[in-house]
Amino acid sequence: MAQSGDVIVIGAGFSGLEAARRLADRFEVTVIEARERVGGRALLHRFPNGDETDLGGQWVGPGQDRLQALIEALGAKTYPLWNEGDHLVAAGKRLKRYRGTIPALPVHVLLDLDRMLKRFETMAAGIDPDAPWKHEKALAWDRMSVAEFMNRTGFTARAKEMFRIGIGAVFCAEPHELSLLHALFYARAGGSLNRLLSVEGGAQQDRVHGGMGGIARAMADGLGERVRLGEPVRSVAWNHEGVRVRTEAGEYAARRAILALPPNQGLAIRFEPALPSTRDALWRRMPAGACIKCVAQYETAFWRDEGLSGQSVGGPGPVSVTFDNTEPGAKSGLLLGFVEGDAARDWSPADPDDRRRAVLKSFAAVFGDRALSPVAYAEQDWTAEEFTRGCYAAFMGPGVWTSLGPELRRPFGPIHVAGTETARSGYGYFEGALEAAERAASEVRIALGGRRQR
């Protein structure tokens, strides 16, 4: 026998949990999660000494008002990412120190990069994040990749390389994979490319004590028994009366459903009737970026002694950017590195020990040999995680926004869609997950007449 209720939310990431929180006051809500944990792309890791670190999304910054408010409402406290001292940029075989967002580069490279960034920002500022396909140049920009934009706009190989690293850091994808329109939309939805790339005043400004994984847990705690873990959804049958959701463990009926998943995860669910062709085509064209998040734990944040911030860019690889991930008051120093895009795909199938060695070698190339001997090491390969399959977010390649974009947020039958990939603000970030949840919950509330009927 199916358990009955008003609303079934599929997915207990930030978006699913927030949608449920917003509906639980008036409706019978069940949240079904495939994994044995909540949080989706938020994941807390505990080192043997008790220190914790986020192996998923971890930052909160200015403009992310919903996320700020949520953190506050749950009684959590933020702290700034360590941003003191000099950053390092690889310049050939040498390392150069710099401060701020843009690395130390020869003047003609800086000017070229500045021109590329300004051009990009101006174009992005004109995009309506509600409907990027409506821009008068949408077709032209959508049929072009970011690589094509770079080749047309940039003069110097080094400026293009820095731009590529910036794109990699934001999307975990290669410029030739991304529709220019998607990249412009993404920047606009997050404020600006500069904001997405920045620490102070940007998307990497602050972190939260207890981690984003802790925030997800707190959200789930508030929902109590409503959250069901370890139940991958097999099928969703629907008509205009409601939905019937079959999982590997049971069956649920409800009047409405909210899909709070990375879009292409919906392809693992059998819908009856079959998914509309445009929705299916869209999901099949939204792969996610590739990222392996690597955190090495040291007795102290030893790089600080040399006046270094722990931030670096463009090292010899496979790690392409690093941050000091130490939590104030923690017993150890943490160095965070991202392996992104093609590098993540190359290293994902490797032996974990080999990968660890390669990552630590990357760290050592930038911060010296002390980096080779951490106390502990943790990593999360998001492309290998069965129910995520990439991060930070699904993206669109050339042509997708203008041919299928209008499908992205549209409910079909009694099924509504949430998840950061359906956000108009903060797409790809937890902020977007919350914005999408707000919209989807409000759609459901309107559909159900605003009051509980059972």
Add this chain to the structure above:
Amino acid sequence: MAQSGDVIVIGAGFSGLEAARRLADRFEVTVIEARERVGGRALLHRFPNGDETDLGGQWVGPGQDRLQALIEALGAKTYPLWNEGDHLVAAGKRLKRYRGTIPALPVHVLLDLDRMLKRFETMAAGIDPDAPWKHEKALAWDRMSVAEFMNRTGFTARAKEMFRIGIGAVFCAEPHELSLLHALFYARAGGSLNRLLSVEGGAQQDRVHGGMGGIARAMADGLGERVRLGEPVRSVAWNHEGVRVRTEAGEYAARRAILALPPNQGLAIRFEPALPSTRDALWRRMPAGACIKCVAQYETAFWRDEGLSGQSVGGPGPVSVTFDNTEPGAKSGLLLGFVEGDAARDWSPADPDDRRRAVLKSFAAVFGDRALSPVAYAEQDWTAEEFTRGCYAAFMGPGVWTSLGPELRRPFGPIHVAGTETARSGYGYFEGALEAAERAASEVRIALGGRRQR
């Protein structure tokens, strides 16, 4: 209790059926098919008067040796596609008659188009279809879309438009969606772009009495009880001993499995252990082209009376190319039209009656008002078909071949892959389905020691 055997083939299209045929002599083989029919992308339609037509793949041409041999072995007969009379090309609002593969166009456009095609053919000829990623320019060509190639190579808008129509006819996809390397590989794997575009001497030269759908049925008949219909596969659990396949109706165990599916259909199956990250990433980056195949039945092939071949290109849309699909000896005349790429995506969600009207209007714009009143009409929207989700074949966008291509045909554990998308010769065609089946069956035969062990 699970039924046990040597080999489970998932998918009863040309590739799965051929793989089973090649193994059935020595091994216990079961073919599991999700649909209630065999044939995959081959599908026979019967009109009320008994005439039949293929609503899936239908052609066989020179160089497709495996397909020719199969047709012969099953005792079927081929006949040439109707290719007499003049073809029509839309030139602005006028229609111009022409013969051969290249339409009548102003000389400067013809020269420009010829240059683009020659350039493309020369590049394609250098690709090793076994490993396109190994070409010395593979990275550059893979990071570029076909649209970028067109914009760099072509001078005139009309030559580029004709090239676009050619690409649309071959891939059912837009040039900006396709990696240039993929398009070059595809042309090479099918002989040359010219061969893929041609009727006489090309991939559209011949058809088969009884249809390709009939060939699939004959293959299945030979396999008898081994073929199980209407069983979508839910999960495939494997270790190095073998596989356990769970469908919506039962459970099967075997020593080896062959996946003979469009690659992205594998995303609907839960693998235990979870799919290797690179395989998953590859499948998520292989959407298929979009195509609606439309056939109108008339009392006679009336266009022939006016000296027309029934072939046309570049009409006002949504149909972009037409053919005379009449079978010699049939009681009626059939006109075939393809709605492709973005047009297919636009028209897929439309009301079927509206779509039929639009298609017939397309036909009438080229062949006159008699086309508005067919005796019957049949269509197949392959993007809406739950277990296919597009045609003619899955393709790769920019960057995929060089970052994930080596995964394409590699077995994982006891699981081998077939399907036309894993072919080195005839990729995207039934010929490729057979070539892939040959390879996968031979892998299995070697793995199982060449003889039946139970």
